[in-house]
Amino acid sequence: MPRPHGFTYTHHADGTVDITHHGRPAATLRGPRAQKFLGEVESGDEQLVMARWTGAYKFGNERVARNHPRNQGRR
Template sequence: MMSDLGFTFRRAKNGDVIVEHRAKTASTLRGDKARWFLQDMDGMDFESQQQEMARITGNYKRGNERQARNHPRNR
């Protein structure tokens, strides 16, 4: 099953890469970072691309969600 996290990316005319999450701009990569990103995307499958875009934008799970839910501050 494919894991679609809702990320897409597009290359602007000026060479920037715009990463979008559910049709809203999440991050803009410029210069060397944009070139590096495009090179990486060429060699990845769809799920890996989604994970990489989540990592770049900081929108990914950290593994402690279950613990945080039970914390007294969150009750």
Template sequence: MGDDPPVTNTPEGFTYRIRKNGDVEMLHHGRPAGVLRGAKAARFLADVDNEDPQELMARLTGNYRHGNERTAKNHPRNRRP
């Protein structure tokens, strides 16, 4: 459909690192996307082994696709004249 890139439903490009103080820093394509501290960091480290890490980090940072981008792009309000 035109020159739209293929839509993938799986998030990509997330990594995380554990800081010396126990905080978890999440990165998206090498850029800071969020920091988890205390109980949230501990829960993340427990869940990352049981779930898909990419989806987990996308959910926690709010940086994920909802599946309606193409529909929104074609909405009359978003079309360019």
């Protein structure tokens, strides 16, 4: 699986966390979710954690899904 890249996050004084992907807003976390995110991002691979929290990452099956007979009529 390709490693995600291009994610950054900003932790604000009010506890809000903004996550961007290539400069575009991807998610805003507040309260307990923001604290949980900060705990995960400190203890693991930052890019992978941010990709997982935003849902903006590839699963590796896009090519396989494109070739599935169910999707042949949608090109």
